[in-house]
Amino acid sequence: MAAGALEGKVALVTGGSRGIGRAIAERLARDGAAVGVAYARDEAAADETVERIRKDGGRAFALHAELGRHGDATRLWTAFDAAGKDHAPDGKLDIIVNNAGIGRSAPLASLTEDGFDEVFAVNVRAPFFIVQQGLPRLRDGGRIINISSGAARLAAPEIIAYGATKGALDTFTLNLAKELGPRGITANSVAPGIVDTDVNASWLRGDPQAEAHAASLAALGRVGQPEDVADIVAFLASDDARWVTGRVIDATGGAGL
Template sequence: MASRGLAGKSALVTGGSRGIGRAIAERLAEDGAVVALTYAREEAAASEVVEGIRKRGGSAFAFAAPLGDRGDAGRLWAAFDEAARAHAREYPEHTADPAVDIIVNNAGIGRSAALPDLTEEGFDEVFAVNVRAPFFIVQHALDRLRDGGRIINVSSGVTRVALPEIIAYGATKGALDTFTHTLAKDLGSRGITVNAVAPGIIDTDVNADWLRGDAERAEWAASISALGRVGQPEDVAAIVAFLASDDARWVTGRVLDATGGSGL
């Protein structure tokens, strides 16, 4: 694994044990960043990601940081510091620096019910993970995020394509987009860029039941993209890597469509 434009940078990727988050963690490590990835329950999967990154010459560590309860952001950064110290003991060439250059708010709940069936508990849960957690993760990181840093939020194509069956989920991603462009204005004086990436249908284990097990649905999913195929996690990771790089230094407050032209 050759270090490239992110050498010397440190990155946090929430929900980095599988799917899009895994691909993002792997790509940022490939580009030279030391990657800290969080998981909620999938410790074995997170360890597999870390092991793979290290085998390819990259640097990464993982730690548990469930989201959705009050105080989760503070607990996340406390766990980050502890894991970074452990990583530095194992790899002395890496310091246990509490600072971070790149924050990728990827962890989220990808489900909700249609309006008639949505409970207050379900509404609160999806907003707690998808909106409140990223907000306070950033708030708690203001003193440790280096000037010139990057914040990248994983949004969704459902902010422009109405899907009533997941109405609360769509609302959370709309809120995340507003958070993105407002935060970009707030942190611009420090040279910190804030952007979002909005994937469409991506071939991950979350979608495996219907996407890989039903040829007709898979064909439909490919047909709605202008590029004629279903997206892969690596497609989204490449866009995140661009936004994390110096090449994107003049892009901020934007939501980059990562749907492959779905619904055009």
């Protein structure tokens, strides 16, 4: 991919303040895009992400958008307009990355209705309506990239609802690709496995046995890093991926082979 492959583009990354989302935002910015870093609660982390991008010579802006409640997509786009007016004065953009998500580590027997509703609201309903309301803003030839999970294809009963949300997200991606193809817009999912982020820190970091087990699940023999996922997203966002749509790109390092 050529340097500056996304020069002049505008991107939105939900959940962009930490972990995989931060790595995606930083990579897209390095490739030339102006990146809207959407965050739910951690304003300091979002500001830090923006500052890191700017110190690296990139363009970015933070916007607050808590997902999971009715009207969240409308509030997100309102925040995008306000925070991004210097980078996207017409409200248009080229890349939407639906990265924000929550997990519910509860098996079937103990998952509550409220817990089920919450994980589906954030992981499925929010991306659905973010895209629905974003389509008039998304330029022809644009990119929609949904961050899915290996849990959509690998059985993990302890996070059954989470896996179901990611399966739904992959189906959403498939249908978007078909509907938006005439506009030259591609839609793809990226499905990470276990990644060394703050979300997994409590059980993964500092425990050699846990890390060794996690690494053993991947054919490539290590735990994933946020940059492993971000680099795939950058490819899908670029013109190099213009002929790839409706696909789920496995980013598990070969888990379950």
